Amino acid sequence: MSLRVGIVGCGLIGSRRAGTAVAAGDEVALVADLVPERARAVAGATGARVAGSWQELVAAPDIDAVVVATINSTLAEVSAAALAAGKHVLCEKPFGVSAEEAGGLLAAAGEAGTVVKVGFTLRHHEAIQRAHELVLDGDIGTPVGVRAAYGHGGRPGYENEWRGDPALAGGGELLDQGVHLLDLARWFLGDFAEVSGHVATWGWPVEPLEDNAFMLLRTEDGRVASLHTSWTQWRNLFRFEILGTQGMLTVEGLGGSYGPERLVRARRRPGGGVPELSEWAVTDPERAWEAEWADFAGAIAAGTPALTTALDGYEVARLVDAVYASARESTAVSLTGAVSS
Numbered sequence: 001m002s003l004r005v006g007i008v009g010c011g012l013i014g015s016r017r018a019g020t021a022v023a024a025g026d027e028v029a030l031v032a033d034l035v036p037e038r039a040r041a042v043a044g045a046t047g048a049r050v051a052g053s054w055q056e057l058v059a060a061p062d063i064d065a066v067v068v069a070t071i072n073s074t075l076a077e078v079s080a081a082a083l084a085a086g087k088h089v090l091c092e093k094p095f096g097v098s099a100e101e102a103g104g105l106l107a108a109a110g111e112a113g114t115v116v117k118v119g120f121t122l123r124h125h126e127a128i129q130r131a132h133e134l135v136l137d138g139d140i141g142t143p144v145g146v147r148a149a150y151g152h153g154g155r156p157g158y159e160n161e162w163r164g165d166p167a168l169a170g171g172g173e174l175l176d177q178g179v180h181l182l183d184l185a186r187w188f189l190g191d192f193a194e195v196s197g198h199v200a201t202w203g204w205p206v207e208p209l210e211d212n213a214f215m216l217l218r219t220e221d222g223r224v225a226s227l228h229t230s231w232t233q234w235r236n237l238f239r240f241e242i243l244g245t246q247g248m249l250t251v252e253g254l255g256g257s258y259g260p261e262r263l264v265r266a267r268r269r270p271g272g273g274v275p276e277l278s279e280w281a282v283t284d285p286e287r288a289w290e291a292e293w294a295d296f297a298g299a300i301a302a303g304t305p306a307l308t309t310a311l312d313g314y315e316v317a318r319l320v321d322a323v324y325a326s327a328r329e330s331t332a333v334s335l336t337g338a339v340s341s
Contacts, residue, residue: 014069092119095313097170102317117306118313140244151233172209178229185225197323203232255285
């Protein structure tokens with residue numbers, strides 16, 4: 001049975017979600033955006049109606065699921081309203097601008113009893129999926145560490161867009177791309193007990209927002225993640241390494257301007273020397289969007305949690321808060337009471 005979907009926010013991501021839903025056989029029935037031209041463009045491409053407001057859209061009785069693809073400052077408000085109306089929700093990252101906002105959404109999701117998925121799209125990239133399967137299979141021994149870098153160089157006038165406005169963005173590059181690295185690090189290593197962070201503004205006039213964030217995170221049992229996210233990575237980069245006791249996995253590229261997506265496995269030989277190498281190339285990185293939508297729709301059909309849940313969004317928000325606190329106080333921050341284990 002196909003879903004009837006509403007899209008709140010018809011910019012780049014909202015329009016992509018709409019196209020992906022239609023391609024999957026679902027119906028985009030209603031769209032809303034503060035810029036009428038954007039809403040009309042997505043409506044024209046999908047056959048949807050344009051709602052008079054996002055409030056009208058989330059309350060519509062014939063809508064099953066709502067995609068919330070707004071700017072950061074309104075993600076929590078719109079998602080909470082959709083949950084209160086009994087809708088399934090795909091909320092784009094960062095799932096609120098603070099742990100307080102994300103915690104409110106987590107509670108609202110529990111009360112609604114509907115499917116909530118957070119748009120941590122990188123989990124659905126084929127190379128990352130395969131790496132996770134290899135880790136679960138024990139292919140590189142016990143995973144003990146993660147090293148990762150993710151960044152881009154913006155574009156002329158980037159500081160004048162909503163991401164350069166503290167009231168609209170809620171944070172800088174940490175809330176933009178850094179949340180993806182934090183989510184992946186948790187997925188591979190588990191919850192973190194201690195966080196150290198440093199943020200800097202080096203290339204863009206966006207103070208008090210940051211254009212670089214550095215993170216060092218440690219689990220209770222001593223696994224460590226070292227992460228760097230940047231708006232001054234002038235040549236776009238994605239590199240994610242998982243270190244194990246018997247080998248390592250490296251995912252490079254996400255397609256497009258980030259370069260070809262591939263997974264490289266290096267496994268230690270019993271006698272030492274040059275490791276055994278294997279490589280997998282991904283021919284169509286864009287399929288991640290299709291896989292993500294299939295996960296959302298499948299969870300709704302089966303009544304099961306999606307791969308990226310409200311709990312994941314909340315735990316990443318706690319890490320973001322801890323990074324900012326560590327940067328302000330120049331000290332490591334201990335995390336206790338993680339909801340997940």
